[in-house]
Amino acid sequence: MTTVIQANNLDLTYQTNDGPVHALKGVDLDINKGDFVSFIGPSGCGKTTFLRAIADLEQPTGGTLTVNGMTPEQARQSRAYGYVFQAAGLYPWRTIGDNIRLPLEIMGYPKSDMAQRVTEVLELVHLEGFEKKFPWQLSGGMQQRASIARALAFDADILLMDEPFGALDEIVRDHLNEQLLELWARTNKTIGFVTHSIPEAVYLSTKIVVMSPRPGRITDIIDSPLPKERPLDIRDTPEFLEIAHRVREGLREGHAYDD
Numbered sequence: 001m002t003t004v005i006q007a008n009n010l011d012l013t014y015q016t017n018d019g020p021v022h023a024l025k026g027v028d029l030d031i032n033k034g035d036f037v038s039f040i041g042p043s044g045c046g047k048t049t050f051l052r053a054i055a056d057l058e059q060p061t062g063g064t065l066t067v068n069g070m071t072p073e074q075a076r077q078s079r080a081y082g083y084v085f086q087a088a089g090l091y092p093w094r095t096i097g098d099n100i101r102l103p104l105e106i107m108g109y110p111k112s113d114m115a116q117r118v119t120e121v122l123e124l125v126h127l128e129g130f131e132k133k134f135p136w137q138l139s140g141g142m143q144q145r146a147s148i149a150r151a152l153a154f155d156a157d158i159l160l161m162d163e164p165f166g167a168l169d170e171i172v173r174d175h176l177n178e179q180l181l182e183l184w185a186r187t188n189k190t191i192g193f194v195t196h197s198i199p200e201a202v203y204l205s206t207k208i209v210v211m212s213p214r215p216g217r218i219t220d221i222i223d224s225p226l227p228k229e230r231p232l233d234i235r236d237t238p239e240f241l242e243i244a245h246r247v248r249e250g251l252r253e254g255h256a257y258d259d
């Protein structure tokens with residue numbers, strides 16, 4: 001099994017006007033190729049910080065972190081991952097196709113390759129035919145799918161997603177969760193996914209990382225026994241509910257630490 005992301009005793013402390021904030025403390029985690037890893041925990045437990053450290057957007061203050069065996073900086077330069085933010089962040093004056101093309105243009109991709117990539121990724125997120133539409137002509141869920149398509153444009157092996165569906169209603173979210181699993185199965189990407197939702201984490205993941213704040217740390221890592229193929233009604237099975245229960249217990253323990 002290939003380890004794609006490896007954190008050893010990782011620390012990250014922000015220096016603020018109110019003193020140091022220990023956002024990550026002693027984080028040890030191995031993420032293997034093809035894993036779907038969810039990070040769940042209360043606000044401030046360092047989920048986003050960890051994702052940003054992987055993406056070289058924050059600098060760890062201790063320990064080691066490698067991405068595809070490289071430093072996060074080298075991994076960023078070799079375009080090892082795509083990043084999806086909570087808000088879709090599409091440019092309103094650019095069409096969906098032009099939004100997806102933008103990172104490719106910046107990197108100087110040949111024009112012919114670009115057209116083909118845009119078609120491919122739109123197909124992956126089921127937005128065929130929307131290339132010429134503007135973001136405001138799409139629903140919130142479709143915009144978020146377009147932003148996933150943009151993150152897939154480079155065909156990076158790793159997809160980092162920071163609460164991509166947090167602002168969407170439950171029905172749309174269920175639908176996108178199903179589609180994301182299908183995309184993951186088709187592409188065999190390694191996915192790091194931040195969420196506040198227990199059912200979402202359990203439904204999507206092969207590995208669930210439960211975190212706790214002050215200092216931000218990992219309190220439980222659950223390797224999911226659920227099969228890769230997951231219809232939505234798997235959420236009513238005893239196996240699913242058992243994992244959800246373990247996550248809830250882990251979160252509760254983390255909270256007790258604060259009292």
Ligand SMILES: Nc1ncnc2c1ncn2[C@@H]1O[C@H](COP(=O)(O)OP(=O)(O)OP(=O)(O)O)[C@@H](O)[C@H]1O
Nearest residue numbers: 014016021023042043044045046047048049050216
């Ligand atoms: N740029 C920054 N400067 C100073 N402190 C920061 C910075 N970014 C995050 N923090 C602090 O680090 C801690 C971890 O923040 P982080 O955003 O990683 O948590 P999170 O688990 O993603 O939270 P949420 O669920 O609210 O997004 C918090 O206490 C936060 O206030």
